Amino acid sequence: MFGTERRDGRNSRSLDSASSASRTICSARDDRALVKVRNMSTTVEAISGKTRRPRRWLKITARVLVVVFVLWAGFVGFMWRIMHRSPEEFGRVMMHLPWEVFLVCPFETMWTQARAGTVHIGDAAPDFALTKFDKTGTVRLSDLNKTQPVVMIFGSYT
Amino acid sequence: MQSNVKDKVVFASPKNEEERASVAGACVRKLGIKFPAVLDEFGNSTEQAYTGWPDRIYLVDQNGRVAYKSKPGPFGFKADQLAAALGKLPKS
Numbered sequence: 001m002f003g004t005e006r007r008d009g010r011n012s013r014s015l016d017s018a019s020s021a022s023r024t025i026c027s028a029r030d031d032r033a034l035v036k037v038r039n040m041s042t043t044v045e046a047i048s049g050k051t052r053r054p055r056r057w058l059k060i061t062a063r064v065l066v067v068v069f070v071l072w073a074g075f076v077g078f079m080w081r082i083m084h085r086s087p088e089e090f091g092r093v094m095m096h097l098p099w100e101v102f103l104v105c106p107f108e109t110m111w112t113q114a115r116a117g118t119v120h121i122g123d124a125a126p127d128f129a130l131t132k133f134d135k136t137g138t139v140r141l142s143d144l145n146k147t148q149p150v151v152m153i154f155g156s157y158t
Numbered sequence: 159m160q161s162n163v164k165d166k167v168v169f170a171s172p173k174n175e176e177e178r179a180s181v182a183g184a185c186v187r188k189l190g191i192k193f194p195a196v197l198d199e200f201g202n203s204t205e206q207a208y209t210g211w212p213d214r215i216y217l218v219d220q221n222g223r224v225a226y227k228s229k230p231g232p233f234g235f236k237a238d239q240l241a242a243a244l245g246k247l248p249k250s
């Protein structure tokens with residue numbers, strides 16, 4: 001038992017010294033590994049730093065684009081609303097807007113739809129009786145239309 | 159609009175029928191209009207019925223039906239389309 005203990009003790013001492021040596025070796029290896037890992041992490045950081053920057057710029061660009069789109073959509077909605085107002089109201093608003101608005105929104109398409117009107121090809125033309133500009137008489141569409149086709153040209157001079 | 163300024167056609171919006179008649183007279187003289195030129199009543203009821211503002215062309219056939227309707231001006235004001243529509247009307 002003693003021998004065994006002694007042996008065990010020796011063994012344990014030798015084990016201790018072995019484990020201490022191995023710890024030393026391990027710690028030396030660990031240190032080298034740590035240095036390697038540090039070097040690697042530095043490299044990874046250097047690499048990831050390069051890859052993170054574009055991602056950040058992508059995010060910023062995406063946010064800017066979203067803000068620009070929301071502003072654009074709001075402006076198009078505003079234009080759509082005023083196109084449905086009376087000519088006087090529309091004119092009052094357009095007076096204060098630069099001509100570039102024609103470039104910013106699909107003005108012609110929106111205008112064509114907003115001013116589509118309710119009378120269509122094939123419909124009965126609404127009759128009217130209007131005074132000539134010089135007050136020399138009245139023109140009624142249904143009278144003119146009895147014997148001939150009629151061309152009507154609407155215009156505004158203001 | 160800038161095109162009005164360029165053509166020296168700058169009038170204030172008429173405040174009554176007299177002023178509207180005066181502006182229309184200037185239009186008829188400047189453009190040399192020969193066909194009957196009529197004024198909408200001051201409430202713009204004809205404009206509202208036809209959605210004629212700012213400018214637009216209609217062709218009404220002898221049955222009182224709309225044979226051609228241009229898109230709203232200034233983009234849709236195309237005289238050649240009217241000429242084509244007139245050519246399609248049945249000869250009487």
